[in-house]
Amino acid sequence: MTISNRRSRKITIGQENYRWVVSPSGKGSLVLTVQHDDFNGQLIRVSVESDINEYWIECPNVKSLDMKVIKPADVTTVIIEAMNQGWTPKDKGKPLCFCLSGSTLVPR
Template sequence: MMTLSKKHSRVIMIDDYRFKWLVSPNDGHNVFVAEKENIKGQKIEVHFITDINSFWVEFPSVDKLNLKILKPKDAESIIKQALNDGWNPERKGTPIVFDWKNGTIVRRNKK
């Protein structure tokens, strides 16, 4: 399992632990990914809806677009919620996947 790139990720301190995180764009939604720094453990993936990376056909008419961006305080909230939901960033395994809705993460059902 690969760790997040130092070049493309940001670091945030939570309860004296360092976590790396990044947002990966996708069409119509973005994916927030986080892991504990220097640990090859389980990651979290949090999907959220945004129009920021969509093809801007209506530009400059963007008033109806969802221009949601993720800020460091959002990253902190997401990581804390995932930890409270049982995420153990030191355990190996496939990522735990969530959706982010109105500031709350909701675990996706396994298919």
């Protein structure tokens, strides 16, 4: 599976380009998906706790919601940590799945 260029963002780390996209995943979480931009290789999928999609439903009562938004700096951290944990973005393989706890990537 390739991440669409139309619905994703590009990020460069070192000399390598990656594509990333964030999508909702049920109540209270988002999924960050990352893939190397030049290779149809292994994906990483990161579950991130966030109530950001509930904002529109609960507005203006949002004080108790976790309003985590995934920023490019978060994506950089995730990519580097995933590679430290064995992600090989240029090789084919099953997607690696993680949870993001603070700034720590935890295998699922």
